[in-house]
Amino acid sequence: MDYEVHEVEISKEFKICPLCGYQDGFHTMIRKEAGKFKKLYICPRCSAVFDLKLK
Numbered sequence: 001m002d003y004e005v006h007e008v009e010i011s012k013e014f015k016i017c018p019l020c021g022y023q024d025g026f027h028t029m030i031r032k033e034a035g036k037f038k039k040l041y042i043c044p045r046c047s048a049v050f051d052l053k054l055k
């Protein structure tokens with residue numbers, strides 16, 4: 001894996017990229033970690049990967 005995963009804590013919604021300001025939401029991806037599938041979010045503009053720590 002050659003990308004950094006940014007951990008983000010959502011206050012109310014997660015629609016705007018905190019890194020580049022892109023405002024139209026995110027792509028999703030799935031990654032297996034320690035035997036569990038985890039959903040990550042990718043900014044369509046800057047390609048930053050986010051883990052929203054949803055549980």
Ligand SMILES: [Zn+2]
Binds near residue numbers: 044
């Ligand atoms: Zn971005």
